[in-house]
Structure formats: C-alpha cells, structure tokens
Amino acid sequence: MDHIDRALLEQLQQDATQSYAALGQAVGLSTGAAHERVRKLREHGAIRRTTADVDPSALGYGVLAYVTVDSTRWMGDTAPEFAALPEIVEAHIIAGNASVLVKVRTASTEQLQDVLRRIHAIDGVNGTRATIVLESLFERPASPYGAGAAG
Amino acid sequence: MDHIDRALLEQLQQDATQSYAALGQAVGLSTGAAHERVRKLREHGAIRRTTADVDPSALGYGVLAYVTVDSTRWMGDTAPEFAALPEIVEAHIIAGNASVLVKVRTASTEQLQDVLRRIHAIDGVNGTRATIVLESLFERPASPYGAGAAG
DNA sequence: ACAAGAGACCGAACAACCTTCGGCCTCATT
DNA sequence: AATGAGGCCGAAGGTTGTTCGGTCTCTTGT
Incomplete structure (x- = not known):
C-alpha cells in the first residue's frame, strides 16, 4: 500500500x-x-466491491434520520435483526448513553415512524431517539490521503 | 423508473x-x-457515479465517530468549512439539540481529538459531543425496493 | 377508427477494452 | 557474484462496450 x-x-x-x-x-x-x-x-480486500452510487431521492427516499437505540441486553449479535429492516442503511454499536446507532432512509415521516415501531419490536430494545436530517451538506468516501501520518 | x-x-x-x-x-x-x-x-442522476468501495481499515482508518456540533449561528452555508477536513466523511444539518451532525474517520483517538479541535476552530461553533463507534454491524447502500409503497 | 409519432426493444457489427503472457529490470538474499 | 522474487512493460487475442437499422407497441390527435 x-x-x-x-x-x-x-x-x-x-x-x-x-x-x-x-x-x-x-x-x-x-x-x-x-x-x-x-x-x-x-x-486483499482494500477494494471491497465496485458499486453504483445511487441517489436516494431517485429511489423515493426523501427522509434521512439517525436513531439511537437503548436496550436492556447485549446488542453485539443483533446485526441480522437490524439488517432485516431495508430502510436501515447503517447500524453501529456505540459507546455512550445508547447501545446502537442506526441510519435510516424512508420516503416519509410516517414510514420513519413505522421503522421506529419495528425497531421497538426487536428483543431487548426499550427506547429510541430519532434525529431528523434537514439537509445533507455532503456525503463522500474516505480519503486515501489524510489517514497517513498520525504524527 | x-x-x-x-x-x-x-x-x-x-x-x-x-x-x-x-x-x-x-x-x-x-x-x-x-x-x-x-x-x-x-x-438523469439516479446513478450519481460508479465508485470503488474502499475498506476504511485498509486506508488506516481504525476509528469511527459521530460528532454533534453546537453553534451560535446559522450553519446552512458552512459546507466548505467542514469539507475542508478530509477526516469528515459526512455532514448534515439536523433538527434537535445540536446544529450539525458529522461522521468522522481517523487513524487514532489522538487524531480524532485533533479533528474536534479543528471543528471548534470553525466560526460560530461553540461545542461538540463525540460518540465513538465500537463495532460497525453493517453499512450498505439504500435498497431500491422498500421505498415504494408506504403501506 | 385510423394514421402519425414517440419510445423501447432486439440483433448484429465494429471499435475499444480487458486480460494474459513472455521478457526485462531491480532489489534483497545468500 | 549468483539466485530468486517482485514489479514493470509491450503486445496479442478473446471479450465487451457502443452504435445503428429495423420492428413492435403504445399514445395522441383528427
């Protein structure tokens, strides 16, 4: 490299x-x-795949939100349950107040509400906090430079 | 479509x-x-571009964090100032307590701290709250299906 | 009802590209 | 100094991208 x-x-x-x-x-x-x-x-896996970057609005996804998920149990093995919801595009285990942070794209706020309902239905989940995105300034891939010399 | x-x-x-x-x-x-x-x-812009999906860890980015940014002024026109930091891969204007939510990839927590310092240096910024990701369950593109009928 | 036009599809042909290979060079090792 | 591995170049042939004429199916307007 x-x-x-x-x-x-x-x-x-x-x-x-x-x-x-x-x-x-x-x-x-x-x-x-x-x-x-x-x-x-x-x-060697440096390039995971080559993919088409699709405009979410062209797919009808007008709403973007980040949702923090509180839980009463260990969430480290719940990837399949979150992945089963197609509106969830990212899911991360986080340090801090909540257990999981997910990124959600939906067509409408009604549909977002439905996703929250389905997240609540996951075993161990006892709370969500949604943050609506008003405007995306940019989304881009990680730069191959700038990671180099940490010091 | x-x-x-x-x-x-x-x-x-x-x-x-x-x-x-x-x-x-x-x-x-x-x-x-x-x-x-x-x-x-x-x-028609439905496909914005076709791109290589690069593994962040192959670039030396071992740390992922989400940072909420508080500010004392309107942040709607600050895209260039956030984009100037190559470690920031996403920036969004959000509804809620904070003004801006950014996604940051760095090689180390020391480097993350340096990014926070540079965010603080942006005019109008008066606070940040970083949430470290311990493990990414998945990151995937938005599904072409599932956006269609809201019911 | 019917003609006219637009849009989409198919199949084929040519140009462009991917992919592989032999040969050469450099560098590290012995 | 000899040996072997790794990386590069340039060329060749098989594969693919790209274009085009012809056909079909809808929609539009009279």
Whole structure:
C-alpha cells in the first residue's frame, strides 16, 4: 500500500468506469501494471466491491434520520435483526448513553415512524431517539490521503 | 423508473463490473436495451457515479465517530468549512439539540481529538459531543425496493 | 377508427477494452 | 557474484462496450 496504490484508490473512488489505460496514465503506470495493482487491491480486500452510487431521492427516499437505540441486553449479535429492516442503511454499536446507532432512509415521516415501531419490536430494545436530517451538506468516501501520518 | 430500473440499480449496487450482457439477462433484457437503460439512469442522476468501495481499515482508518456540533449561528452555508477536513466523511444539518451532525474517520483517538479541535476552530461553533463507534454491524447502500409503497 | 409519432426493444457489427503472457529490470538474499 | 522474487512493460487475442437499422407497441390527435 504505497502512494501509487492510494492514487489508484482515489481515481477509482471518483470514477470506477475509466479504462486501465487511463488509470495507468493517471498514476504513471502501463495498462498491464495498473491492472495488476488493482487486481491485488481487490484480492486483499482494500477494494471491497465496485458499486453504483445511487441517489436516494431517485429511489423515493426523501427522509434521512439517525436513531439511537437503548436496550436492556447485549446488542453485539443483533446485526441480522437490524439488517432485516431495508430502510436501515447503517447500524453501529456505540459507546455512550445508547447501545446502537442506526441510519435510516424512508420516503416519509410516517414510514420513519413505522421503522421506529419495528425497531421497538426487536428483543431487548426499550427506547429510541430519532434525529431528523434537514439537509445533507455532503456525503463522500474516505480519503486515501489524510489517514497517513498520525504524527 | 419502473421495476426493471430498480432491478438494474440493485444489480449495479451489488456489482458494477458485470457486463451489460449479464445485466440484461438478470433483468430480462437484451444487451443493447440494458445499456440504454443504464445510460439514462446516469443521465438523469439516479446513478450519481460508479465508485470503488474502499475498506476504511485498509486506508488506516481504525476509528469511527459521530460528532454533534453546537453553534451560535446559522450553519446552512458552512459546507466548505467542514469539507475542508478530509477526516469528515459526512455532514448534515439536523433538527434537535445540536446544529450539525458529522461522521468522522481517523487513524487514532489522538487524531480524532485533533479533528474536534479543528471543528471548534470553525466560526460560530461553540461545542461538540463525540460518540465513538465500537463495532460497525453493517453499512450498505439504500435498497431500491422498500421505498415504494408506504403501506 | 385510423394514421402519425414517440419510445423501447432486439440483433448484429465494429471499435475499444480487458486480460494474459513472455521478457526485462531491480532489489534483497545468500 | 549468483539466485530468486517482485514489479514493470509491450503486445496479442478473446471479450465487451457502443452504435445503428429495423420492428413492435403504445399514445395522441383528427
């Protein structure tokens, strides 16, 4: 994972449809060498997959909310129960007052309420606190640079 | 935006590297028709871009945190100031106690502290509350289904 | 009812690209 | 100094992207 790999990741985050020839030229490598580098990045899991970034509003998701979930039991093995709700796009175990933080996208506030109801139905859950997003300033992938020298 | 478009989006979210022939076969269309559909999905902004999903830990980001930001002024036009910090991967204006919610990835808690310091330096910011993520259960794209009928 | 037009699909053809391979170079090891 | 591994380049062939003409099905207007 050197600076060329980071440059490749940066390029592929911006546009994964570009050719290996263009990719190689962007980082100063031949087509074959760029291909080999990217193949290894995939193989080692640095690139988990290449995916289409879909606009949530095009899917009818106009409402975004973060919900903290309180519980009376250990939530470390409840991933399937949260994943079963398609409106939940992220779920994390957190330190602090609540046990779990989930990110929810719905078409309406009524539908958000329904998701909260279904979260309450999960075993051990005894409370939720929803925070509605009024406007998203930006959402972007993690930068391959800026993580480098922690000191 | 019919059920075929949604099936195409589902396919492309899972794997954007598959051929148009495979894509067409998955949704019951010819190669040319699948290509034309996807072209229009891009043109209309439903597909914002196709991108490599990079593992944050491969970039050295071992720490994930959500930070609520309190402020003494209107934060609706501060997107550039938050975007200037590469460790911030999301920023939202929220309803509720705080003004802004940001998602932060860093290599260490020391680096997280440094990000908090730089957030404090933004004009109008007078407080932050960080919530550390202990374990991510999952992070996934929004489902093309499940947004449709609210009932 | 019927003609006209738009939109979408199919199948095929050509250009562009992916993928692999042999050969070369560099560097670390012995 | 010899050896082996790893990475790069350039080229070749098989695969894919992209375009285009023709056909079909709806919708629109008279």
